[in-house]
Amino acid sequence: MIQINLILDFNSKIIIFKLYYLKSIMEAPKVEEAKPQQEPPATSTEPVPAATPEQQPQSQPQPQPEPQVDIFEQFITLNDQEKNLCPEKIFEFIISLYTKGLIYKLKENGVKHIPISLYPSPIPRGLFDKIFFYQIVINKLLYKLSNDQAYLEEILTPIASKDNFVQKLLEISKKSINFEKKQKIRLGIFRNDYLLDKAQDFIFLKDCKTSSVGFNSYTNNLLCFYNYFDQKYPDLFAKYKNKEKENTKEIPQDKGDTIEKFSHSIVESLKLAFPETKEYLIVFVINKDEQAKYDFELENLIKGLKDEKDDKIKIKSVKLSLGEISKKITKDGEGNLLLDGNKVSMVYFNTGDKEEDYPDEDSWNGRELVELSTAIKVPDVNILLTSLRIFQYYLTKPGIIMHYYDNALIINDILRFFGGIYYAPDLEKEKQTELFNKIQAEPNKFILKPFHGNKNILTGEKLKGAVPDGEGGPSEELKNGIILEVSTPPEHEALIIRDEKTSIENVISEYSIYGIILSNDNNLATNKSVGYLVRTRNKDNINDYESVLGDEKGIIVLDLPCLVEKVLKTNLAHKIEVKQEEIQKYLDDKKAAEEEAKKKAEEEAKKKAEEEEAKKKAEEEAKKKAEEENNKKVEEAPKKEDDKKEEEKKEEGKKEEDTKKEEGKKEEDTKKEEENKKKEEEKKNKEEEEKKKKEEEDQKKKEEEDKAKAATPEEKPKAEA
Numbered sequence: 275m276i277q278i279n280l281i282l283d284f285n286s287k288i289i290i291f292k293l294y295y296l297k298s299i300m301e302a303p304k305v306e307e308a309k310p311q312q313e314p315p316a317t318s319t320e321p322v323p324a325a326t327p328e329q330q331p332q333s334q335p336q337p338q339p340e341p342q343v344d345i346f347e348q349f350i351t352l353n354d355q356e357k358n359l360c361p362e363k364i365f366e367f368i369i370s371l372y373t374k375g376l377i378y379k380l381k382e383n384g385v386k387h388i389p390i391s392l393y394p395s396p397i398p399r400g401l402f403d404k405i406f407f408y409q410i411v412i413n414k415l416l417y418k419l420s421n422d423q424a425y426l427e428e429i430l431t432p433i434a435s436k437d438n439f440v441q442k443l444l445e446i447s448k449k450s451i452n453f454e455k456k457q458k459i460r461l462g463i464f465r466n467d468y469l470l471d472k473a474q475d476f477i478f479l480k481d482c483k484t485s486s487v488g489f490n491s492y493t494n495n496l497l498c499f500y501n502y503f504d505q506k507y508p509d510l511f512a513k514y515k516n517k518e519k520e521n522t523k524e525i526p527q528d529k530g531d532t533i534e535k536f537s538h539s540i541v542e543s544l545k546l547a548f549p550e551t552k553e554y555l556i557v558f559v560i561n562k563d564e565q566a567k568y569d570f571e572l573e574n575l576i577k578g579l580k581d582e583k584d585d586k587i588k589i590k591s592v593k594l595s596l597g598e599i600s601k602k603i604t605k606d607g608e609g610n611l612l613l614d615g616n617k618v619s620m621v622y623f624n625t626g627d628k629e630e631d632y633p634d635e636d637s638w639n640g641r642e643l644v645e646l647s648t649a650i651k652v653p654d655v656n657i658l659l660t661s662l663r664i665f666q667y668y669l670t671k672p673g674i675i676m677h678y679y680d681n682a683l684i685i686n687d688i689l690r691f692f693g694g695i696y697y698a699p700d701l702e703k704e705k706q707t708e709l710f711n712k713i714q715a716e717p718n719k720f721i722l723k724p725f726h727g728n729k730n731i732l733t734g735e736k737l738k739g740a741v742p743d744g745e746g747g748p749s750e751e752l753k754n755g756i757i758l759e760v761s762t763p764p765e766h767e768a769l770i771i772r773d774e775k776t777s778i779e780n781v782i783s784e785y786s787i788y789g790i791i792l793s794n795d796n797n798l799a800t801n802k803s804v805g806y807l808v809r810t811r812n813k814d815n816i817n818d819y820e821s822v823l824g825d826e827k828g829i830i831v832l833d834l835p836c837l838v839e840k841v842l843k844t845n846l847a848h849k850i851e852v853k854q855e856e857i858q859k860y861l862d863d864k865k866a867a868e869e870e871a872k873k874k875a876e877e878e879a880k881k882k883a884e885e886e887e888a889k890k891k892a893e894e895e896a897k898k899k900a901e902e903e904n905n906k907k908v909e910e911a912p913k914k915e916d917d918k919k920e921e922e923k924k925e926e927g928k929k930e931e932d933t934k935k936e937e938g939k940k941e942e943d944t945k946k947e948e949e950n951k952k953k954e955e956e957k958k959n960k961e962e963e964e965k966k967k968k969e970e971e972d973q974k975k976k977e978e979e980d981k982a983k984a985a986t987p988e989e990k991p992k993a994e995a
């Protein structure tokens with residue numbers, strides 16, 4: 275066993291990894307590779323529509339010249355040369371995955387290469403061109419839907435009553451609409467996922483993502499990987515490129531710089547929103563449990579945040595969870611978010627599109643704090659709401675799309691992309707019973723997806739168990755999601771490189787298209803299709819939505835599309851044809867309704883104006899009456915003043931008289947009191963004199979008695995005499 279240690283300086287990070295390789299393999303003689311198979315004879319085919327993303331969606335994509343061959347079947351199986359690679363080449367491919375940045379971080383220290391399919395996955399050129407072109411149509415459709423607050427609330431309010439996640443987001447949406455300092459610049463980054471259907475010979479939209487649009491940073495690196503080995507081993511990749519004077523197969527080269535376009539749109543939105551500064555702070559919202567998995571993607575995005583024409587623009591970034599935002603970020607009186615005193619210009623959500631991203635109330639507080647601020651939100655809450663799967667069902671209704679588009683060709687194409695989608699509670703009883711019977715008979719042909727996230731997905735017997743027998747109504751499971759008819763994508767062989775090992779597997783591929791919307795005060799400034807990616811999985815895991823890149827199962831692998839010619843004999847099971855006459859009728863009805871609403875509004879405005887006039891008149895009369903009363907008061911004031919003075923004079927005279935009377939009475943009382951006092955004194959003096967006189971008499975009498983007692987007998991008669 276030989277240990278090979280490689281130290282690479284990549285993206286300003288030192289990445290250390292170890293590869294183990296058997297010495298016997300390295301020393302084995304070179305294996306002679308098989309010769310490429312001959313292409314089948316050319317066959318005639320029908321024209322296939324194509325378009326460029328720069329075209330505006332007013333008409334169907336223009337058809338290309340009629341191709342000469344139909345070679346799609348060549349790509350269903352790998353030839354011997356593609357399967358039987360020598361160990362040295364496999365080793366070189368693995369090394370190149372690391373050196374070309376096709377890696378992700380592990381939760382523990384170190385990195386790991388992403389699993390890939392070595393050869394591109396085939397897709398009919400006409401269908402790829404169609405979905406790439408229609409990305410701008412769907413971008414605009416979702417953007418218009420996000421602006422229609424009344425319709426969002428109409429659809430989501432019944433769901434919110436039994437879905438806490440939707441309820442919380444809808445509450446924040448209602449608050450954000452009334453927020454006075456609302457940011458006028460809106461940036462939306464979208465990813466639409468499609469599956470081919472071999473039975474209907476078409477491609478169907480399976481999911482619309484407006485948040486956590488992952489894996490976008492790998493497109494350009496994958497393109498570099500394929501181009502490098504295409505040049506180094508032209509025979510090995512000959513099947514996937516055009517020969518001279520041919521245009522029958524290719525890996526699209528001009529649509530792979532997804533991450534650069536994302537970065538550019540972020541810079542442009544910052545310049546539009548905050549023209550007064552050249553320094554910006556972006557908060558990237560992450561899920562701590564998934565941080566390592568997507569850290570490399572964010573690093574690539576951050577690396578591209580610059581303006582080639584203005585080197586004074588400085589952009590700093592920080593990564594926080596929703597809970598950390600509620601604790602570390604504050605808001606000033608102007609609605610600006612502040613982190614350590616620095617103004618936050620943008621909040622980019624790399625998470626937040628599923629219920630488990632909000633584990634506690636702090637997380638919800640963090641989301642609300644961001645939405646009710648001047649920072650640019652990517653995405654804002656209304657754009658996020660449009661990615662709920664319930665809208666995939668309502669967008670299958672022609673009347674809904676006609677509300678936003680008036681072109682029959684565009685409307686019909688959009689309707690075709692959605693295929694068979696059902697929301698049981700919204701169906702009429704007859705249609706409902708018909709659907710339930712189909713599911714009971716063939717449960718494997720349907721899948722129930724929740725409105726958000728990938729938990730509680732029901733297929734096969736589990737779905738059959740959730741469907742009522744007979745005439746019963748929808749179960750709770752059916753009320754909480756949409757039912758889709760399962761596509762039958764074409765299988766093809768792929769050489770998978772996973773965990774530094776290779777395997778040949780039968781796989782199916784999901785094709786993703788990325789788009790960008792940038793608006794200023796509800797006026798679209800940018801609407802583009804900006805890139806693509808293919809996510810491939812084993813055919814036995816077609817309905818496994820839990821295992822993604824970086825999980826232990828490692829079900830999803832990444833690769834790129836190879837555009838090949840194929841005769842399309844589209845036979846849609848759910849073909850909906852809306853005629854221009856129907857659209858015209860809808861528009862006429864809409865116009866009539868608008869005129870009626872306008873007339874009603876005018877009548878209400880007239881009535882209100884009359885009420886205002888009557889109110890104004892009444893106020894003027896009340897004012898006039900008040901003025902007259904005031905003037906009367908002014909005129910009567912002097913007389914009242916004289917009367918008042920006279921009254922005061924009389925009152926004063928009366929007071930003086932009363933005072934005199936009071937004083938006279940007082941004087942008389944005083945005099946009387948003095949007389950009484952004098953009499954009392956005289957009486958007292960008389961009583962004292964009488965008392966004194968009596969005392970003197972009593973004393974004299976006593977003296978005489980005492981003298982009489984003291985006399986001699988001889989003197990006694992004399993004394994008595």
